[in-house]
Amino acid sequence: MSETVRFGISMDENLLASFDKLIEQKGYANRSEAIRDLIRAAQVELDWEEGEKEGVGTVTLVYNHHVRDLSDKLTEHQHAHHDQVVSALHVHLDPHNCLEVLVLRGKCKDIKKMAHELIGVKGVKHGKLVMTTTGEGLH
Known part of the structure; x- marks a missing residue:
């Protein structure tokens, strides 16, 4: 782990008060730690x-499973990109609606494309789509 460096930040007192409120919430x-987290989020x-x-990334989908061929289309799409699909969770929300959560891994642009499709x-x-990192390169 690298050495910790101290530095100062100047800001408007109202902005600092808002930041402190956010830190507490x-x-x-x-x-x-809040600033480190903001920097990491910006890097990601x-x-x-x-x-x-x-x-x-995780893709969360809610759909009515009675819609003709919808479940098959979603499954076929996942199989076509099996190298990106790490895991899938399927939940029956009620007699009609399903929730599907997919964990995808790969180039960011490819994950975005698949999620939008x-x-x-x-x-x-x-x-x-919720986008995150593998953690590599973040400190």
């Missing part, structure tokens, strides 16, 4: 924008 031990976001680094399948009621 999120349960950070101190300002330093940049990796996803660039698209070439390896990332991990799945979310865009006709009959999917709601979908969301």
